[in-house]
Each structure stands twice: as structure tokens, then as C-alpha cells.
Amino acid sequence: MEPIMITGAGIVSAIGNNRTETLAALLNKQTGIAPLQYLKTAHREFPVGEVKMSDEEMKQRLGITQEPTTRTSLMGMLALQEALESANLQGRKDLNVMLVSGTTVGGMDRSEQYYLDYLSNDDRNDYIKTHDCGATTELMAERFGLFTLATSISTACSSAANAIILGANLIRSGRAEIVVVGGAECITKFHLNGFNSLMILDHEQCRPFDATRAGLNLGEGAAYLVLETAASAQRRGVQALATLSGYGNACDAFHQTASSDDGEGAYLAMQKALTLAGLQPSDIDYVNAHGTGTPNNDVSESQALFRLFEDKVPPVSSTKGMTGHTTSASGSVEAVICLLALQHGFIPANYGWKEAMENGVRPVAEVQKGVALHHVMCNSFGFGGNDSSLILSLVSSAKDEHRKSTPVYIQAATHISAQQPLSEDWMSEPVYHDVPYVRSADPDFKAWLNPLESRRMGKIMKRALVTAMKVMQDTGVTQPDAIVTGTGLGCIENTELFLDQLCREGEEMLKPTYFMQSTHNTISSLIAIKGGCHGYNSTYSHKSISFDSALLDAYLQLQLEDIRTALVTGNDEMTPSYFSILQRTGYVGAPGEVAATETSVAMMLTTEPCEALCVVEDVRLSLGMPQLTDFVGNVDAVMLGYNGQQDNDRIYETLAAQLPDVPQLHYKHLFGEGYTTSGLGLYAAAQLLKSGVAPAFMCCGGRTEPLPVNRLLFVNHSDGQDVCCAILKRL
Amino acid sequence: MEELIIELKKKIIEVLNLEDVLPEDIENDAPLFGEGLGLDSIDALELIVMMEKVYGIKIKDPAAGKEIFKSINTMAEFVSKNRTK
Numbered sequence: 001m002e003p004i005m006i007t008g009a010g011i012v013s014a015i016g017n018n019r020t021e022t023l024a025a026l027l028n029k030q031t032g033i034a035p036l037q038y039l040k041t042a043h044r045e046f047p048v049g050e051v052k053m054s055d056e057e058m059k060q061r062l063g064i065t066q067e068p069t070t071r072t073s074l075m076g077m078l079a080l081q082e083a084l085e086s087a088n089l090q091g092r093k094d095l096n097v098m099l100v101s102g103t104t105v106g107g108m109d110r111s112e113q114y115y116l117d118y119l120s121n122d123d124r125n126d127y128i129k130t131h132d133c134g135a136t137t138e139l140m141a142e143r144f145g146l147f148t149l150a151t152s153i154s155t156a157c158s159s160a161a162n163a164i165i166l167g168a169n170l171i172r173s174g175r176a177e178i179v180v181v182g183g184a185e186c187i188t189k190f191h192l193n194g195f196n197s198l199m200i201l202d203h204e205q206c207r208p209f210d211a212t213r214a215g216l217n218l219g220e221g222a223a224y225l226v227l228e229t230a231a232s233a234q235r236r237g238v239q240a241l242a243t244l245s246g247y248g249n250a251c252d253a254f255h256q257t258a259s260s261d262d263g264e265g266a267y268l269a270m271q272k273a274l275t276l277a278g279l280q281p282s283d284i285d286y287v288n289a290h291g292t293g294t295p296n297n298d299v300s301e302s303q304a305l306f307r308l309f310e311d312k313v314p315p316v317s318s319t320k321g322m323t324g325h326t327t328s329a330s331g332s333v334e335a336v337i338c339l340l341a342l343q344h345g346f347i348p349a350n351y352g353w354k355e356a357m358e359n360g361v362r363p364v365a366e367v368q369k370g371v372a373l374h375h376v377m378c379n380s381f382g383f384g385g386n387d388s389s390l391i392l393s394l395v396s397s398a399k400d401e402h403r404k405s406t407p408v409y410i411q412a413a414t415h416i417s418a419q420q421p422l423s424e425d426w427m428s429e430p431v432y433h434d435v436p437y438v439r440s441a442d443p444d445f446k447a448w449l450n451p452l453e454s455r456r457m458g459k460i461m462k463r464a465l466v467t468a469m470k471v472m473q474d475t476g477v478t479q480p481d482a483i484v485t486g487t488g489l490g491c492i493e494n495t496e497l498f499l500d501q502l503c504r505e506g507e508e509m510l511k512p513t514y515f516m517q518s519t520h521n522t523i524s525s526l527i528a529i530k531g532g533c534h535g536y537n538s539t540y541s542h543k544s545i546s547f548d549s550a551l552l553d554a555y556l557q558l559q560l561e562d563i564r565t566a567l568v569t570g571n572d573e574m575t576p577s578y579f580s581i582l583q584r585t586g587y588v589g590a591p592g593e594v595a596a597t598e599t600s601v602a603m604m605l606t607t608e609p610c611e612a613l614c615v616v617e618d619v620r621l622s623l624g625m626p627q628l629t630d631f632v633g634n635v636d637a638v639m640l641g642y643n644g645q646q647d648n649d650r651i652y653e654t655l656a657a658q659l660p661d662v663p664q665l666h667y668k669h670l671f672g673e674g675y676t677t678s679g680l681g682l683y684a685a686a687q688l689l690k691s692g693v694a695p696a697f698m699c700c701g702g703r704t705e706p707l708p709v710n711r712l713l714f715v716n717h718s719d720g721q722d723v724c725c726a727i728l729k730r731l
Numbered sequence: 732m733e734e735l736i737i738e739l740k741k742k743i744i745e746v747l748n749l750e751d752v753l754p755e756d757i758e759n760d761a762p763l764f765g766e767g768l769g770l771d772s773i774d775a776l777e778l779i780v781m782m783e784k785v786y787g788i789k790i791k792d793p794a795a796g797k798e799i800f801k802s803i804n805t806m807a808e809f810v811s812k813n814r815t816k
Contacts, residue, residue, distance in 0.1 A: 197776065197780070198773075199776060199779070199793040256773070257772070257773065451749070451750035451752075452749070452752075454750075455747060455749055455750065456773065509780050509783055510780075511777065511780060512773055512776040513777060516773060
């Protein structure tokens with residue numbers, strides 16, 4: 001791969017509010033783990049790594065008074081500010097700077113305070129729209145006003161590492177010259193109680209890789225890195241602090257919360273990172289381990305390290321004994337720690353370690369200063385076996401690569417939605433719904449899943465699994481190289497059940513199943529577990545461009561020839577109480593609007609020429625309105641997401657006005673509205689390209705004849721802020 | 732004891748959402764985890780919550796669950812000795 005410069009970085013965590021403070025704490029082996037100070041919870045017994053500022057203090061430091069905010073977004077803004085300043089990017093609206101951020105908690109800190117208000121009154125309505133992951137990223141993006149793309153990754157504890165990987169792919173594909181990447185996550189009562197229900201929190205200071213380790217301490221924080229092409233850095237006259245020379249993402253495909261005994265996913269992720277970097281195991285001078293301190297992780301990760309490095313394991317330490325486990329932010333928090341280690345030539349200590357564990361690595365117990373480091377590895381593993389590994393280098397080993405743009409096909413696709421489920425022929429008999437809220441028409445799940453394996457699955461998971469299985473079956477691609485999912489809200493039913501218990505019954509005896517199923521990446525990882533798929537696995541959660549972001553991720557990797565097949569899925573479900581909140585607050589369900597519905601769509605993308613539905617010529621995301629005439633060319637139709645809401649439809653009208661003579665198609669009158677309905681629209685577009693005609697009932701403007709279509713522009717927007725454009729062509 | 736055994740089986744089916752499993756399908760001596768009923772670590776955590784909610788028994792070490800939840804018989808014995816409600 002081509003060398004990717006790191007030209008800026010910012011960090012906020014329990015051990016410091018910027019890079020200077022963080023460096024001092026690391027060099028002095030100071031822990032930030034302490035008794036609870038800021039989070040309001042009954043569980044005072046757990047030590048945590050809190051950022052040592054209240055929300056108000058953070059706002060003062062940022063010089064803002066706005067509400068609503070989320071604690072995660074405030075920490076994110078602080079770290080982003082430092083990253084942008086250090087890369088000399090503050091206010092540079094003239095440059096094309098993108099933002100990819102990881103979070104899982106999003107606005108949960110507010111939702112857990114106001115949940116009962118959301119259900120019953122209008123006191124806290126402003127906060128409802130800050131709940132999802134994408135809202136937190138957009139709060140941060142708005143603060144700086146210079147990003148040309150913003151999206152959010154939610155793969156639990158590897159979210160930030162995967163954000164770094166997408167950023168690198170955006171650069172390698174030539175889409176971007178500068179991408180700011182990382183993650184942010186505050187501690188919430190929700191996941192403190194969730195981890196407690198899984199019984200993996202230590203009541204003492206945590207001790208990764210120690211014989212007496214008894215779990216993790218939760219931490220919080222945010223960190224961002226500025227990735228940049230060498231040409232751009234040179235042009236702007238900024239120095240590279242280090243380079244990102246390799247990365248790997250693999251799935252353990254073992255269990256939703258436990259890691260496999262042999263650390264297969266971790267091993268594969270590290271191996272991929274080395275291959276991409278063109279390095280040998282012996283080139284790695286230090287490994288910043290995921291090292292959470294849970295009995296399970298540290299055994300599994302040790303085995304993976306032994307498999308990769310054999311008897312020559314380089315110095316290893318986990319810095320979570322100082323920062324706590326910063327969950328979705330840990331990938332970038334620890335990448336910045338690795339950056340500091342490279343720049344200042346030291347190996348951070350594995351705080352808390354005293355006694356060697358059986359069959360485990362022996363970590364570096366004290367800070368080692370004056371060490372020349374060339375290449376360091378940084379591991380981040382998440383629930384569902386979403387394992388990622390990064391390699392940072394002082395001087396890159398990477399070589400320039402020839403930029404590839406291999407054709408990408410949509411081989412097959414299927415859906416469970418408001419239309420006839422799993423049917424290729426639904427267009428011949430479309431169903432219309434004249435009610436404000438429609439649940440998906442479900443197939444007989446028992447024909448696909450046995451009751452024992454589906455005992456913990458909510459509807460969304462069953463639908464996601466069945467659509468994925470159907471596409472894998474239809475294409476014969478049973479183990480795709482990548483599985484990428486988009487979901488606006490993830491498994492909202494389980495999230496709601498856990499929140500309900502938490503808010504009504506208190507912080508004891510909560511159901512672990514609700515918590516483990518509430519993470520967004522449950523869906524993609526379940527598909528991987530079911531199919532034994534150890535390839536790339538990731539999840540996007542960014543409002544109405546969640547599916548579109550997943551599509552872009554897969555498309556870039558296919559074009560780069562990093563992979564040959566990718567399963568892309570879009571899934572969202574609706575609950576009666578969530579619908580009632582949306583209806584009460586006027587977000588959905590008004591007369592004249594399409595129904596609020598649920599989505600499950602799965603499609604197989606491939607670079608192998610085949611009898612496909614269509615070719616994907618381009619996928620673009622932007623924050624702000626794109627200039628369509630710059631890249632669209634001649635199309636026979638533009639497919640738009642009209643849903644009957646004035647504000648929404650006006651934006652589509654404005655976009656379509658750029659292509660005044662192009663006939664318009666619509667699809668939401670068939671599928672309804674939801675965060676990932678765009679996946680269904682894209683699916684319908686691919687299907688009609690296969691036949692070469694769009695049926696009249698999909699044409700706008702009262703057309704009564706089918707419309708011949710050979711090349712089509714698909715346009716989707718989210719709140720008029722983010723826009724996705726995809727160009728599809730008939731084979 | 733016989734009553735408690737039936738009650739435990741019903742509770743397990745309910746708490747773990749074992750659709751299509753009837754109390755009589757679960758043998759008193761058969762292993763609940765791994766080979767037998769095929770339960771896993773998350774089910775064990777659910778059973779720990781159930782023990783506290785229904786029988787007032789607090790299990791602090793998840794590893795202790797392995798012995799207690801070996802079979803219906805071991806569970807019943809543990810409950811009858813330790814229950815506080």
C-alpha cells in the first residue's frame with residue numbers, strides 16, 4: 001500500500017486532556033483509574049478511568065454553550081480540536097477533509113437520563129435526536145464546519161480502529177487526501193451495568209495479563225489522528241509525525257461476547273496488517289495489546305501473539321491499566337499512545353501487572369525509556385469477534401501502489417420488508433400500506449434457524465441472518481471476504497428492554513442478553529458466526545446513510561482488490577414505543593407521509609464477472625450538497641427517496657433540479673421510511689436494471705408506461721446533511 | 732425436591748427462551764452446557780440472575796456457575812441448600 005502520513009493527533013482520556021499530559025502520565029506510569037466521580041450510578045464499587053472534567057467544564061474549555069450535546073461528543077470535540085490544530089487544519093474549509101468516527105454509546109448518556117421522559121412527555125424532546133451514533137459524530141462535525149464527509153462506525157471496542165481503516169481506504173482509493181479518524185466514548189450507566197451483567201468488571205484496579213486478573217475497568221475518552229497523503233502533507237508544508245503502514249480487520253466468528261481459545265480473529269487481523277505493511281513479525285518492536293484484563297481476552301490474545309510471533313514475542317503491554325478500557329475509543333486512544341511511544345522512543349508500562357499468568361505473555365511491567373522503535377502494532381478487539389490491528393511506523397516500509405479501479409457487480413440481493421419477503425418477484429405484485437407504521441412481513445424463521453440457535457435473537461437478527469443466508473445460498477459465496485452492515489439504531493428492541501429495566505427496576509439483576517444484543521455490530525458478527533466467516537467485518541451506524549456507508553466501505557475494498565466478494569447488509573427494526581415517540585414528536589407518521597417501516601436487505605458484491613443484477617459504477621458520500629453534474633454523466637433515471645415529508649422532499653427536488661431532463665423514480669411508497677430504507681431502494685434499482693425497465697408504479701409524475709433504464713443515479717440524503725450518490729449500470 | 736426440579740426446568744425454559752423444549756425433554760442428570768442442552772456462557776449468566784431473582788441466591792464468581800449448573804440435579808441441590816426465598 002502507499003504510505004499514509006499521520007500529520008496530527010489529539011487525545012483526551014483518564015490520563016490527560018491532551019498529548020502533552022498523556023505523554024507525561026505514560027512516562028511516569030501514572031494511572032487515571034480512580035473511584036467514580038462524574039457518572040451518576042448506584043455502582044460506586046467499580047473503579048473507572050473517567051476523563052477528569054464534568055460536561056460543563058468541557059463546554060467551558062470548548063467555549064460553547066449549546067445544548068443538546070452528548071458527553072461523547074464533547075470529549076470528541078476536544079480531541080478533534082487538538083488533532084486539527086496540530087495538523088494545521090483549523091478552519092481550512094478550502095481543503096477536502098473527511099471525518100470517520102467510531103462510537104457505540106453515542107448519546108446513551110442522555111437517553112438513560114431522559115428515557116422515561118421520551119416515553120411520556122415533551123420535556124426532553126431535543127435529546128431524542130441525539131441518541132444514535134451518527135448524531136454524536138454530526139455534533140462534532142458541526143462544531144468545526146470543515147468536513148466534506150462524515151460517517152460513524154460501530155463495532156463496539158474496535159470501532160475507532162475500524163474508523164482508521166476506512167480512513168486509510170478512502171486515501172488509498174484516491175477519494176481523499178486528508179481524513180480525520182478515531183473514536184469517542186463516554187462511560188454510561190447503560191454499559192457499566194451491561195459489563196457488570198456480563199460479570200467482567202474488576203472491583204479492584206485492573207491487571208491485564210496478570211495471574212490474578214479479574215476483569216476490566218471501564219474508561220472513557222476520545223482520540224483522533226489526521227491521515228494524509230504524502231503529496232498533500234508536502235504541499236501544505238506539514239511534517240508527518242509517523243506513518244500508518246498497515247492494518248488488518250478479521251472476525252473471530254466464535255461467540256458474541258467471548259474470544260476463541262486460539263485467538264483466531266486476533267491472529268488473522270495481525271497477520272493481515274503485517275502483509276499489507278510488507279513487514280515480517282520480527283520487524284515489530286512493540287505491541288500495544290488489547291489486554292482488557294478479563295480472564296478470557298488475555299488468554300485468547302496471548303495465544304494469538306504466540307501463534308504469530310512464536311518464541312520471539314516483542315515487548316508487549318496493555319495501557320488499559322492506566323486509561324481503563326475506553327471501549328469504542330480504545331483503537332484511536334491506543335494508536336495515539338503508540339504514536340507517542342514511536343516519537344519519544346519508549347515502551348509504556350503494563351500498569352498493575354505483578355504475576356505471570358499461565359500460558360500468557362509476560363508484559364513490560366515498567367516504562368522502558370530510550371528505546372529506538374521503528375514499527376509498533378496496536379490491537380483492538382470488539383464483541384462479536386470484530387478484531388482489528390494497526391501498524392504505525394516511524395519511517396514507512398510502504399511502497400507506492402498502482403491505483404486500481406476494478407469493476408464491481410451486485411451479484412444478487414434479497415430483502416425482508418413491507419413487500420413480499422425473500423421474493424425476487426415482489427415487483428409483479430407490489431403491496432401498498434395505508435397505515436403509518438408497518439412491521440416487516442416475516443418469513444417462517446424456523447425454516448432457516450433452529451430454535452436453540454435463535455433463542456436470544458430479536459427480530460432484526462433473525463431477519464438479518466435469513467436475508468444473508470439467502471444471498472449466500474443464491475450466489476454460492478458462503479464465506480465472503482467481507483461482511484459489512486449498516487444500521488441506524490442497531491438492535492433497538494433489546495436496547496429498549498435493557499433501558500427499560502435500568503430506568504424502572506434499577507441497577508441490579510439486569511438481563512445480560514439484552515445488553516449483549518444491544519450493540520450495533522451484533523448483526524454483522526452473528527452472520528459471521530453462523531457462516532464461519534473470518535474475513536473483514538464491520539458495521540456503520542450513521543443515521544440514514546448507514547447502509548450507504550457500508551456500501552462505500554465494501555466498494556472501496558473491492559476496487560482496491562483487497563477483497564473479491566463482500567456481503568453488504570442494511571438492517572433496522574421498529575418497536576411500538578419507539579414509533580410512538582417518533583410519532584408524538586412529529587418525526588414520522590403524519591398524514592400524507594409514507595409509513596415508518598423496518599428494513600432487512602442483503603446483497604452480494606463481487607469483482608468476479610458473473611450474471612449479475614448490475615454494475616456499480618460509483619458510490620460517493622458527502623456532507624453537504626454535491627454537484628451532481630461534476631460526475632454523473634448521462635443517466636436514464638434518478639431514483640429519489642421522496643417520503644411525503646415536506647423538508648425531506650424539498651431536498652430531493654433541489655438535487656434533482658440539477659438534472660432537469662432526467663426522469664425520476666421513487667421507492668419509499670413501497671418500502672416506507674426507516675434509517676436503512678436506502679438499502680431497499682438500491683436493491684430495487686439493481687433489480688430493475690436487470691430487467692432494463694422501471695415499472696410505471698416506480699415512476700414519478702404519473703407516468704403510465706414502464707421506463708427503459710440502462711444507467712441510473714441513486715440519491716439518498718440524511719436530514720439534508722449527508723448525501724449518498726450511487727451510479728448503477730445495466731450489464 | 733421433585734417439585735423444585737419441575738419448577739427449575741420451567742424457569743430455565745422461560746428465562747433462556749428455549750422454544751420447542753418441554754420440561755420432560757430435560758433429563759435430571761444430563762449436562763446443561765456443551766453437549767447436553769447446548770447452553771453457553773451467556774445462558775450461565777442468565778441463570779445467575781435467575782438464581783438471585785427467584786431464590787435470593789447471589790453468585791459472585793461466574794466460574795462457580797460451572798459446578799452449580801452442571802445438571803438439573805446439581806442445581807436443585809444447590810437451590811435447596813442455599814435459597815433465601
